[in-house]
Amino acid sequence: MTSKTLFNRMALIGVGLIGSSIARAAKLQGAVGSIVATARSPETRRRVAELGIADQVVESNAAAVEGADLVIVCIPVGACGPVAQEIGPYLAPGAIVSDVGSVKGSVVRDMSPHLPSNVHFVPAHPVAGTEYSGPDAGFAELFVNRWCILTPPEGTDPSATEKLAAFWSLLGANVETMSPEHHDLVLAVTSHLPHLIAYTIVGTADELQNVTRSEVLKFSAGGFRDFTRIAASDPTMWRDIFVANKDAVLEMLGRFNEDISALTRAIRNGDGNTLFEHFTRTRAIRRGIVQIGQDSPAPDFGRPHP
Amino acid sequence: MTSKTLFNRMALIGVGLIGSSIARAAKLQGAVGSIVATARSPETRRRVAELGIADQVVESNAAAVEGADLVIVCIPVGACGPVAQEIGPYLAPGAIVSDVGSVKGSVVRDMSPHLPSNVHFVPAHPVAGTEYSGPDAGFAELFVNRWCILTPPEGTDPSATEKLAAFWSLLGANVETMSPEHHDLVLAVTSHLPHLIAYTIVGTADELQNVTRSEVLKFSAGGFRDFTRIAASDPTMWRDIFVANKDAVLEMLGRFNEDISALTRAIRNGDGNTLFEHFTRTRAIRRGIVQIGQDSPAPDFGRPHP
Ligand SMILES: NC(=O)c1ccc[n+]([C@@H]2O[C@H](COP(=O)([O-])OP(=O)(O)OC[C@H]3O[C@@H](n4cnc5c(N)ncnc54)[C@H](OP(=O)(O)O)[C@@H]3O)[C@@H](O)[C@H]2O)c1
Ligand SMILES: NC(=O)c1ccc[n+]([C@@H]2O[C@H](COP(=O)([O-])OP(=O)(O)OC[C@H]3O[C@@H](n4cnc5c(N)ncnc54)[C@H](OP(=O)(O)O)[C@@H]3O)[C@@H](O)[C@H]2O)c1
Numbered sequence: 001m002t003s004k005t006l007f008n009r010m011a012l013i014g015v016g017l018i019g020s021s022i023a024r025a026a027k028l029q030g031a032v033g034s035i036v037a038t039a040r041s042p043e044t045r046r047r048v049a050e051l052g053i054a055d056q057v058v059e060s061n062a063a064a065v066e067g068a069d070l071v072i073v074c075i076p077v078g079a080c081g082p083v084a085q086e087i088g089p090y091l092a093p094g095a096i097v098s099d100v101g102s103v104k105g106s107v108v109r110d111m112s113p114h115l116p117s118n119v120h121f122v123p124a125h126p127v128a129g130t131e132y133s134g135p136d137a138g139f140a141e142l143f144v145n146r147w148c149i150l151t152p153p154e155g156t157d158p159s160a161t162e163k164l165a166a167f168w169s170l171l172g173a174n175v176e177t178m179s180p181e182h183h184d185l186v187l188a189v190t191s192h193l194p195h196l197i198a199y200t201i202v203g204t205a206d207e208l209q210n211v212t213r214s215e216v217l218k219f220s221a222g223g224f225r226d227f228t229r230i231a232a233s234d235p236t237m238w239r240d241i242f243v244a245n246k247d248a249v250l251e252m253l254g255r256f257n258e259d260i261s262a263l264t265r266a267i268r269n270g271d272g273n274t275l276f277e278h279f280t281r282t283r284a285i286r287r288g289i290v291q292i293g294q295d296s297p298a299p300d301f302g303r304p305h306p
Numbered sequence: 307m308t309s310k311t312l313f314n315r316m317a318l319i320g321v322g323l324i325g326s327s328i329a330r331a332a333k334l335q336g337a338v339g340s341i342v343a344t345a346r347s348p349e350t351r352r353r354v355a356e357l358g359i360a361d362q363v364v365e366s367n368a369a370a371v372e373g374a375d376l377v378i379v380c381i382p383v384g385a386c387g388p389v390a391q392e393i394g395p396y397l398a399p400g401a402i403v404s405d406v407g408s409v410k411g412s413v414v415r416d417m418s419p420h421l422p423s424n425v426h427f428v429p430a431h432p433v434a435g436t437e438y439s440g441p442d443a444g445f446a447e448l449f450v451n452r453w454c455i456l457t458p459p460e461g462t463d464p465s466a467t468e469k470l471a472a473f474w475s476l477l478g479a480n481v482e483t484m485s486p487e488h489h490d491l492v493l494a495v496t497s498h499l500p501h502l503i504a505y506t507i508v509g510t511a512d513e514l515q516n517v518t519r520s521e522v523l524k525f526s527a528g529g530f531r532d533f534t535r536i537a538a539s540d541p542t543m544w545r546d547i548f549v550a551n552k553d554a555v556l557e558m559l560g561r562f563n564e565d566i567s568a569l570t571r572a573i574r575n576g577d578g579n580t581l582f583e584h585f586t587r588t589r590a591i592r593r594g595i596v597q598i599g600q601d602s603p604a605p606d607f608g609r610p611h612p
Contacts, residue, residue, distance in 0.1 A: 130605035191528025222497025235585035279541035286538035299436035
């Protein structure tokens with residue numbers, strides 16, 4: 001325990017990229033007294049114990065939450081409902097229950113009904129990640145200077161929201177609060193649509209008859225390889241996201257389709273001015289992202305050049 | 307002059323990212339006896355002289371090519387025709403004339419008619435670059451372990467093609483030869499379509515009413531920021547590419563649209579299996595690219611994490 005300790009006992013349900021990064025960061029920062037973790041498979045539980053990133057590894061979700069004043073569910077969004085149902089009866093009165101799911105409307109809808117009224121439910125989404133999964137992929141710095149969005153349902157005790165905000169700040173994140181619906185719209189454009197498009201184009205490139213896969217790989221440095229990183233993300237997680245955030249994703253897809261039709265028309269008509277004008281506007285966005293420290297100004301993201 | 311010297315005098319017309327990288331790499335490797343450079347604007351010529359990356363900086367394209375046994379035109383593809391017309395009369399007999407344009411069919415069509423029959427025209431495209439432009443953006447290692455595609459027109463003297471291939475190999479590149487038409491199809495999928503899609507989605511995100519620009523920037527680490535790098539590339543260069551490679555780009559866009567419709571349908575129907583199956587297949591491509599050394603396996607391309 002240090003003066004920074006915010007919770008006595010944190011339970012992590014699911015210890016993949018996000019869960020294991022929370023464990024590492026919380027330990028590094030002394031944010032919690034102790035960490036108890038569990039995961040679905042014996043392999044992951046064993047690996048978490050080996051890594052030593054939790055103080056205790058237990059075999060069931062129910063055992064994990066007992067006596068915990070902070071519970072964070074770190075599993076694919078489609079699995080959150082059943083887990084809430086499982087842990088509901090074992091939660092300590094006054095505990096804060098949270099998650100890290102990339103969709104918030106569906107998680108609130110799926111988890112809320114199973115949580116007793118004497119706990120505080122404060123859903124969260126740290127907007128940070130990599131293309132890798134599992135407990136070995138996490139690291140303590142993942143959340144530093146990234147945003148964590150909290151979406152407390154109406155009527156949530158503000159002090160519970162503040163306490164979870166303080167936790168995420170201690171892990172290095174900037175915290176913002178918004179409604180689950182607005183979160184899902186914002187993330188549809190900043191995360192879900194980009195992933196869908198990346199998955200699509202990588203699939204398209206792989207199915208051409210007149211260009212071989214070996215050519216696609218060899219000449220990928222022309223731009224394509226940037227998309228393959230995102231399209232290597234975990235299929236289960238992303239399946240769940242698109243199923244859970246269908247409406248917002250379909251709305252953003254509609255906008256995207258209109259815009260790509262307009263640019264297609266400009267290409268077909270050889271309308272260089274329209275293309276030039278569009279390509280000039282989009283540069284400003286990149287500058288803005290680099291300016292606020294959400295990406296590196298180094299060429300090629302700072303990729304190593306031999 | 308070293309034992310590696312392949313050409314006595316290399317002329318560079320245009321000294322931006324690519325031209326200045328060639329100058330730096332050729333000097334580092336001792337690939338040429340001397341370098342003469344020119345650029346359209348006095349500012350760029352002055353900067354090139356300051357940087358000391360050429361042995362001589364001259365004011366006109368005609369003056370640059372005189373006495374050069376290697377001439378490389380490093381300017382946007384739409385400008386290649388007029389420049390070929392300008393230099394045609396001044397080229398030394400036996401010189402190799404090349405370019406670095408991202409489209410090859412149009413460059414061959416635009417330049418060939420202006421080149422005298424006593425020079426060797428060997429078009430080239432180094433598949434390497436960053437999102438930055440201008441003589442300061444270049445570096446000697448840009449081409450190392452990247453591919454350079456040569457598209458010699460039928461009837462080209464094979465020894466000229468071999469000599470240019472040796473030059474690019476010395477700069478660190480792997481060299482491949484193919485027809486201009488096939489090049490344009492391959493690059494349409496590995497470079498031009500990705501850029502068009504990135505430019506589109508960045509524009510889409512910037513025009514939403516229900517999500518602010520500040521939200522798009524803040525939460526861009528969810529995936530969107532990867533697209534903004536590509537969409538920050540030079541507008542003139544990319545306008546020219548889409549005008550010049552219209553047919554192949556439209557063909558690839560057609561395929562992409564079919565594929566995105568299929569995934570949209572799966573989302574609309576809540577068809578998780580189709581999504582999962584698609585997302586699983588695309589991972590293999592990433593693995594392939596990393597395996598052949600065309601991208602870094604480091605999470606997030608090796609972006610700095612604080
Ligand atoms: N990756 C990102 O970039 C990112 C960013 C922000 C938020 N998120 C969100 O964070 C959550 C976890 O993502 P992650 O990247 O940490 O995933 P991950 O590395 O794949 O880890 C997932 C964890 O969930 C467990 N799990 C999977 N399916 C389950 C089920 N049906 N029931 C119970 N447990 C299950 C896994 O257990 P086993 O190991 O035993 O299989 C594993 O411990 C997801 O909701 C995701 O939307 C991800
Ligand atoms: N960037 C990449 O990633 C990449 C990769 C492979 C191939 N390429 C190809 O390489 C070529 C050059 O690209 P780059 O990235 O080096 O561009 P860059 O950094 O913008 O430099 C372009 C050069 O071309 C000159 N120029 C521009 N318009 C001209 C015109 N109308 N007439 C004569 N000169 C003109 C510029 O002169 P001023 O400076 O005086 O204006 C400058 O010296 C393009 O054909 C591009 O398709 C680019």
